[in-house]
Amino acid sequence: MSATGMQLTGFDPDEFLRDYWQKKPLLIRNAFAQWSNPLEPDELAGLSLEAHVESRLIFGESHALVMENGPLAADRFDALGRDPWTLLVQAVDHHVPAVADLLAPFRFIPNWRVDDVMVSFATTGGGVGPHFDNYDVFLVQGLGTRRWQLGQWCDDDTALRPHDGLKLLAEFNSEQNWLLEPGDILYVPPGLAHDGTAQSDDCMTYSIGFRAPSRGELIDGFASRLADGQREDDRFGDPDLQRQINPGEIAPAALDRLHAMLTEQLQDRTAFARWFAEYATERKHAHIDWRPEHALSMDRIAELLQSGCDVIRNPASRFAFVMESPGTILLAVDGRTVSVASALHDFVQDLCASDHVMISASNDVSPELCALIETLHNDGAIGVGQHGDFG
Incomplete structure (x- = not known):
């Protein structure tokens, strides 16, 4: 699909x-300037056969759906016959550049919120049942047609059917009903019940999901990081201890001191920013390995930069930056962070914003830029080549 086709038409992000x-x-009807389905069903089926790709097959009657985890056998689909079924494949954007391009129109949402692009293929009547998600999702209809029903708002107290693998609603009250055709998009906010049913035998839907950390995940992750760095001899002390009327009481003064021991470091925003940048950029699929068989030397990188080159991000890598101070950016890549001096700010910000950065030819190549590109390339986070090498 062309760059023009990737643009959303008649859509105001603000x-x-x-x-x-x-x-x-x-x-959003006819959301794209021009729509061309970026992935063939056979290609999606091929991905589901791979051991390193997360996939699920869902089939059976709507009241008794069965879920089967991949990798699937090559003849599995033939055995399904004419009964309704759905194939779900996660993180297809990490494997298929044309699917990754679907993220471009949604860059008005911060990159760290992006989870992945899940792709589903279903035959007539196929679906995953009424459910709700704890994250935002854009449902892009790729091929065929799918009917979406939207229902009630849900939360952790909403009753679910008993099922080992699917979180299906015990009750679903359909309040809105839409038929999506190729190029249509449906946005569903978190907590809203929805149910999609394929209306054709070639139904493909691209689900662009956005993650949102829970309070529990933040507390657990940051507190664990802080705990790992504590000294064994940093302990509670009460040199001003006085006799209590009742020795069985945990006195208010002791609770205040204990609470302060816990909360003082939790309020360190600088430490939290560094931890969260690492947490938010942890790779979900480490098997997509771009580490080169032979590492590029600093001299070779300098040659590429001087002649002009392209920098391409590994689609499985996550990039983000945090403004540490007026003169320093904290670059986070795949769960690791490094402080970057002001001379590299433009490059770092471009790299975090775009999957592809073009570097113009220049004789004035800084050692700092060479060193950063060397680290990212040899760690497998980026590819570097002359203009045109990446097609």
């Missing part, structure tokens, strides 16, 4: 964020 994001659903 209006969307103000009126719809995490508030209410939105149906």
Whole structure:
């Protein structure tokens, strides 16, 4: 699909964020300037056969759905016959560049919120049942047609059917009903019940999901990081201890001191920013390994930069930056961070914003830029080549 085709038509990101994001659903008809399905069904089926790709097959009657985890056998689909079924494949954007391109129109949402692009293929009547998600999702119809029903708002107290692998709603109250055709998009906010059913035998849907850490995940992750760095001799002390009327009481003064021991470091925003940048960029699929068989030398990198080159991000790598101070950026890549001096700020910000950065030819190549590119390339986070090498 062309760059023009990737643009959303008749869509105002600011209006969307103000009126719809995490508030209410939105149906966008004929969302793209031109739509061309970026992945063939056979290619999706091929991915589900791979051991390193997360996939699921769902089949059976709507009241008794069965889920089978991949990798699937090559003849598995033939054995399904004419009964409705659905194939779900996670993180297809990490494997297929044309699917990764689907993320481009949604870059008005911070990159660290992006989870992945899940792709589903279903035959007529196929679906995963009524459910709700704890994250935002854009459902892009690729091939065929799918009917979406939207229902009630849900939370952790909402009753679910007993099922080992699927979180299906015990009750679903359909309140809105839309038929999506190729190029249509449906935005569903977190907590809203929805149920999609394929209306054709060639139904492909691209689910662009956005992650949101829970309070529990933040507490557990940051507290664990802080705990790992504590000294064994940093302990509670009470040199001003006085006799208590009742020795069985944990006195208010002791609780205040204990609480302060816990909360003082939790309030260190600088430490939290570094930890969260690492947490938010941890790779979900480490098997997509771009580490070169032979590492590039600093001299070779300098030659490439001087002649002009392209830098391409590994689609499985996550990049983000945090402004540490007016003169320093904290670059986070795949769960690791490094402080970057001001001379590299433009390059770092471009690299975090775009999957592809073009570096113009120049004789003035800094050792700092060479060193950063060397580290990222030899760690497998980026590819570096002359203009045109990446097609």
